[in-house]
Amino acid sequence: xxxxxxxxxIPCYKxxxxxxxxxxxxxxxxxxxxxxxxxxxEGTGQYVSKECSDxxxxxxxxxxxxxxxxxxxxxxxxAASGGADIIVKIDGDxxxxxxxxxxxxxxxVEGRADYTKGNRFYDIETLHGMPKIRLxxxxxxxxxxxxxxxxxxxxxxxxxxxxxxxxxxxxxxxxKISNRYFFESDxxxxxxxxxxxxxxxxxxxxxxxEVSGLCVRxxxxxxxxxxxxxxxxxxxxxxxxxxxxxxxxxxxxxVLLCVWGFIFxxxxxxxxxxxxxxxxxxxxxxxxxxxxxxxxxxxxxxxxDINAVPTQVLHKIIDLRH
Numbered sequence: 001x002x003x004x005x006x007x008x009x010i011p012c013y014k015x016x017x018x019x020x021x022x023x024x025x026x027x028x029x030x031x032x033x034x035x036x037x038x039x040x041x042e043g044t045g046q047y048v049s050k051e052c053s054d055x056x057x058x059x060x061x062x063x064x065x066x067x068x069x070x071x072x073x074x075x076x077x078x079a080a081s082g083g084a085d086i087i088v089k090i091d092g093d094x095x096x097x098x099x100x101x102x103x104x105x106x107x108x109v110e111g112r113a114d115y116t117k118g119n120r121f122y123d124i125e126t127l128h129g130m131p132k133i134r135l136x137x138x139x140x141x142x143x144x145x146x147x148x149x150x151x152x153x154x155x156x157x158x159x160x161x162x163x164x165x166x167x168x169x170x171x172x173x174x175x176k177i178s179n180r181y182f183f184e185s186d187x188x189x190x191x192x193x194x195x196x197x198x199x200x201x202x203x204x205x206x207x208x209x210e211v212s213g214l215c216v217r218x219x220x221x222x223x224x225x226x227x228x229x230x231x232x233x234x235x236x237x238x239x240x241x242x243x244x245x246x247x248x249x250x251x252x253x254x255v256l257l258c259v260w261g262f263i264f265x266x267x268x269x270x271x272x273x274x275x276x277x278x279x280x281x282x283x284x285x286x287x288x289x290x291x292x293x294x295x296x297x298x299x300x301x302x303x304x305d306i307n308a309v310p311t312q313v314l315h316k317i318i319d320l321r322h
Contacts, residue, residue, distance in 0.1 A: 004109055007032040007084035008101070009075030011068050015092035016042040022090065023052055025098040030056065034078050035092075037061040038071035044092070058082075068160070069183025073174050080166050088163045096161045096203075103201050104163040113199035114168040114314045115191055117184070118161035119154070122202035141185070141223055148227035149188035150234055152306045154200045157185045161203060165315040168196050181219055182226050189230040193237055195310045238308070247304040250297045257294030261287050 008030050012019055019035065026033055033056045037045025045061045060074055072089055079087045086105055090096050096118070107113035121142070138158060145157035162184070171194045178186040191198060239248045265287030272279045 004105070005083055005085045006030050006088065006101075006105060007034060007079035007082065007086070008088045008090055009034045009036065009072055009079060010090055010092045011036050011038055011071035011075065012044040012048075012092045013038045013040050013065070013068070013071070014042055014044075015094075016040070016044045016047050018094040019044055019048055019092045020052060022092050022094055022098065023048070023054060023057060026056075026090075026101070027098070030088075030101070032079065032082055032084065033057045034075040035059050036071040036075045038067070039063065039065040067180040067183070069177060069181075069186070070179035072183060073177065073179075076169060077174070080170060084166050086163055086165055087169065089160060091160050100161070100201070100203050101163075103203075104161065107199045107201070108163060108165050108315070111313055111316055112197070114196035115164045115187075115198045116162065116201050117154070117156070117198065118159045118203040119156045119200040120159060120203060121155050122200070137220055140220070141227075144224055144227045145185055145188065148230040148234065149185070150192040150238070150305065150309065151188055151198050152309055154188070154198055156200070157188055159203075160184055162187075167315045167318040168194070171196075171314075178226070182223060185223065185227065186230070189234060192234060192310065194314065195312070196314045197310050197312070245304070247301050247308075250301040250304070254294045254297030254301060257290040257297065259294075261290030261292075261294060265291070 006029060008026055010019070010022060010033065012035055015022075023033060023035065033054065035045060035048050035057060037043070037048075037059065039062050045059045048057060049059050058078065060078055062071060062074060066074070075089070076087060086108055088101055088104060090098060090101075100118070104116045104118070107116050121138070138156060142155045142157055146152045146154075149157065158181070160183075168191070172187075172190045177183065177190055188198065235251065239245065239251070268279050268283050268287060
């Protein structure tokens with residue numbers, strides 16, 4: 001990593017008590033550390049400027065709170081302008097081990113990934129410290145994220161310990177990426193639209209006395225709604241606007257057949273109950289066959305989508321063009 005310019009972005013909001021420890025844990029192979037004070041009421045940015053003597057540290061202060069996503073994007077812009085090759089995002093609350101940065105950066109340096117992210121679910125033994133409600137919420141969101149992002153091989157989509165190649169980062173529409181807690185999940189969707197390769201990196205999270213601003217109960221339905229929106233956009237972009245394949249026909253046929261079979265079956269079942277008569281074998285088949293074929297078409301589409309996960313590293317193509 002000697003010839004690679006690595007920058008770290010740390011969004012800060014109410015992490016004054018942890019930020020110096022986090023900055024101090026980042027080793028010398030990192031060229032720049034961008035501390036982004038997201039209009040923190042504790043004045044974290046000013047505190048770092050006064051107390052931190054590390055010459056690598058650059059403090060950015062947002063005049064208004066932009067959310068974790070907005071803060072990270074400000075850091076991304078500064079790091080890209082500063083000539084970074086790879087940008088790592090780490091939270092300022094001390095939950096992420098900075099010693100794992102080489103593990104995140106490694107697949108990008110080796111040309112195996114454009115974007116890497118931590119996965120706290122890789123080792124079951126490390127999950128005991130995770131709050132149960134967060135564990136449950138993350139499991140649901142991870143499953144939903146596979147549909148919306150198209151990255152079927154990854155898990156833990158809300159994990160904020162990430163690294164990205166700057167060339168790939170500059171292909172993303174910063175103005176359209178979610179600024180709040182949906183940022184990490186939305187990044188995956190945006191990365192899929194440019195066909196970037198994403199790799200999970202096993203990690204464990206530390207849970208101490210820090211208070212998370214993320215309440216799973218409050219954001220679960222919001223996240224699911226946004227995932228559904230991204231799913232529709234991704235399918236339209238990848239299967240109808242950018243390209244067409246057999247999967248472009250399997251999905252609508254599967255949905256139509258399932259909906260028809262369900263509606264017809266329920267209608268006939270209600271009629272048979274009201275008239276107190278048994279439905280004929282033909283009527284049952286008219287409801288069952290569309291459902292059977294519809295499910296088969298949907299499974300075929302999912303199988304195609306799984307096999308369509310990006311595998312050609314994008315930043316290597318960008319480097320060749322330049």
